[in-house]
Structure formats: C-alpha cells, structure tokens
Amino acid sequence: MPRAIRLYVHYVDLVNHRIGRVAMYLLFVLIGVLLYSTASRAFLGVPVNWSLEMSQFLLSAYYLVGGAYSLQLDSHVRMDLFYSRLSPGKRATLDAFTILFVIFYVIVLFWGGVSSTTYAIEYGQKNYTSWAPLLWPIKAVMTLGIFLMLLQLISTFFKDLAHALGKPIA
Template sequence: MSQSSAIAAAIDQLNELIGRWIAWLTLFMVLVTVVIVVLRYGFNIGFIWMQESVRFMYAAVFLLGAGYTLKHDGHVRVDMLYERMGLQRRAWVDLLGTLLFLFPVCFSVIYFSWDYVLNSWADFEGSIEERGLHAVYLLKTCIWLFAGLLILQGLATVIRTIHSLRSPGSNPK
C-alpha cells in the first residue's frame, strides 16, 4: 500500500468512526425527543436546555456526518447520467467534481464562517435563553469540522480516483 493509499484509508477510518458515533447520537436524539414530548404533554414540564440539546444534536448529525455520507456516496448527484458512465468517466467526474466544486465550497464555508465562529468563541456565546445551553460557540465550531471532514474525505476521493485513472479497469470505490 502506497503512502497516499494509507492516507486515504486513514481518512476513511476517521469518517467511518465519526459516522458510527453520529448513528448513536441520532438514536440518543430520538430518545431525548421522546422524553421531551412525554414531559411536556404528559406532565406539563418543559426544559429549555433539553429542547436546545436536540437542536444541537440535530445540527451535529448533519454537519459531522457529511464526510461519512460522502465516503458512502450518499450525497445527491444525477445518478441517471452517472450510472450509464464507464469506470474511467465516473472517475473523471468524481475527480473534477471534487476539485472544482467540493473543495472550493468547503474552503468558502471556512472563509465566510471564520469571523462568525471566532467571535462566538471570543464571547463564549451561549443561549439567548436563561436556562438554555451555554455552548453555542461549540456548535458553531461544527461548521469548521463539517468543512474539514468534507475536505479530508474529498482528499481521499482524489487519491483513490487518481490511482484508478492510473490503473484502468480498477474501481476507485
């Protein structure tokens, strides 16, 4: 295994680990939601921090799970065209799509969220609710993690795709 293949495998493992963690977080989020509903409608009790925790978990699921989803080809694409292509053409579509679209979008997300996240950390931004969660700055940091995990998984895709283009007939997946 080449060094670049080892890097791609390590990135895959990282996003796989995060994806499995996110799966458990999703289950926990559902359980917390059930508890909120039972407390609210069964006992007329509500906790702002509990409701906000579901929103935090929901954001984390989508932001941190994006790299895992990319690894498993779960993002939207025009499959009607892609499925009809041969392996070489698919590899070119994956390579160019990653280089021309994924990377620029991810770097733009980091660039345009830079002050937003840093200002949140500078103030240790918390909930606007008195009894809410006082870690909004951590949630906003997930924006950078989202972009970073997608960039890493995109790098793994580029590595595998280049290897497959150099070895015609091999599948980069």
C-alpha cells in the same frame, strides 16, 4: 499513486469510518431528548425550554460529523441525468474534476466555520432564547465535521484520480 497518498487515503478513510459509526448514535440521543421533552410536557405539565435547541444542535452535529462518512460510502444524493451511462473510468474522471469545485466550496465553508467559532469563543456568544446556551461548542463540532468532510473529499479525489488513471487505490 505514491505511498504518502495511499497512507493519507487509508488513514482518512479509517478515521472518518470510525467517527461516522459513532455519529450514527447521535440520532438515538436526539430521540431521547425529544421523548423526554414530550413526556415532561404530557405527563408532568412542565415544558422543557431547552429541548428544541438541543435537538437542533444534535441534528446539526449528526449530519455534519456524519457527512464525511456518508461521502465515503458514496451514499450522498446525486442527480443522475447521464452519469449512469458512463463507463467507470469516465465516471471517475468526471468525479475527479467536479470534486475540485466541492473542495473549494468546503474550504470556504471551513474558513467561515473557523471564523464563526473563534468569534463565539472570544465573545462568549450565546443564543438569543430563554435557555441562552453558549454557541461555541456546537460551532466547534460543526467546524470539525466540515474539516473531516474536507479531508474525505481530498481522499475521494485521490481515489477517483487513481481509478481514472487505471491504478485504483484499494
């Protein structure tokens, strides 16, 4: 593989690894929000109306920002009917082909995310609840997560293609 592709793979993997490791800690923030909500309601008798939405926002950020890291570790869900019976080279060839469909899907998803985020910023879109938070921050984080996943998918495509050609990228 050309040096530019190897550098792309190296840096995308490095960035997604670091961001993914940080995103893992969002789960603890989510736990804190839910514990605070529960304690506030149980001990003080005061319900916290923002906790449900905040937990949904945190969970969305957790799985979308961490999605690229999950893809990098190959820890995503895969339906395996015949895949495990293939040789590593044939698996890489199949992966290099099928990932093109996933890349197309994620490009469409990213385009929609950018459009939705732009709309939310332009019009000051708020959620229709009593808390009524602005939606652009979570939409921007979700769009960033989709973008990171797109970069990782392209990196994975290059690695699969190199492996299928018998010249793996380390």
